[in-house]
Amino acid sequence: MKVNCDQARPRLQDLLEGILSAHAAAALKSHLVSCAGCRREKALLALAVEGMSLLAVRRPSAAFDARVLAAAAAARRERVHPRFAVWALDVAATVTVLWTAALAAFARPRLSVSGALSVVHALRHPAAALSVLELRAVEAGLSLPEALRAARHAAAVFSRVHFIPGSVLGVLPIQCMAATLIAGLAVAAAARPRHDPAVSRRIR
């Protein structure tokens, strides 16, 4: 197959890159033998490609390595903080559970086991706190606004003990708040044992 200059020139780069088929490469080379213009084009392209291998490797300043390693170490230290927060949250949750267990055992009125579990759940999953609150309200036979009022009242007492471990360990206030509110509601519910068996069955 013969090729002319218009067909040959767009393929010169492919020839230099070695990505032409054997057949196409042979046809192009055959054209180059007889065409000085295309030979010149190919030589210039080859020079451009080879020329880039002449580019010197440049080096940053002598202090570069130390700066990068120090900055990378600082970035790693910053990344440790979220892990610390998770650890602190776990510790705070454990402390809160212990507090809740103690209150369940000794407080009057007593906090039920399910009330204590609600506190733990709300602490670990604050986004679910409202649905837990709603569930506890239904269980206590209260409307949600009534439940919130009762919970706020009970939480006022509860918060004195609940916020201490949380604030010391740096737990997010919202999580303490949710846990406290749920615990308060659980206490309020325990103070009003008006369980409707039908409602309890529905909840289960």
Added chain:
Amino acid sequence: MNDCEDDRAAVRRIRAGDDSAYAELLARHRDRVFSFLLRLLGSPQDAEDVAQEAFVKAFSRLDSYDSARPFVSWLFAVAHHAALDFLRARRPAALSLDDPDGAPDLADSGPDAEAAAEAALDGRLIERLLAALPPLYREPLMLRHTQEMGISEIARVLSLPEGTVKVRLFRGRDMLKRKLSACGFGGEKF
């Protein structure tokens, strides 16, 4: 072991808690990343700042590096994006590496510089001619011919389709060829 395997071994050591492997990775890739950024940004100070940013980002995100692929192309992708961020921060409204008219003022590259070029091709002349190309052509050319990356690897580094990379390489080489011709190469004696 080749460089690729050395890199993977270093990453494994870092993941296992050996911080000394950071210095090893840095020493192996520092100069090539800096050279790439210097030719892209034009200023040694900017190149050093962006290279530092790139290494720190890469080292902090090693969790996202897929060991099945070459570390160096992942590192260059991080460097490319760090350069983009830098240019956007410096000239937010105007500049992009994809803008054919958005070339930073790099080196003296006007017609006078070309006319003054010596007859013999050397690194300094190529440096000047390369700097005169728009960044969108210069960047794939550097990755192909100084870092010896393949088309698919360049496409991954630049987050571009392979076809676009091929077109940019073609046009970039063609522009470089024309500049060489304007410098007197390819004449009778050529």
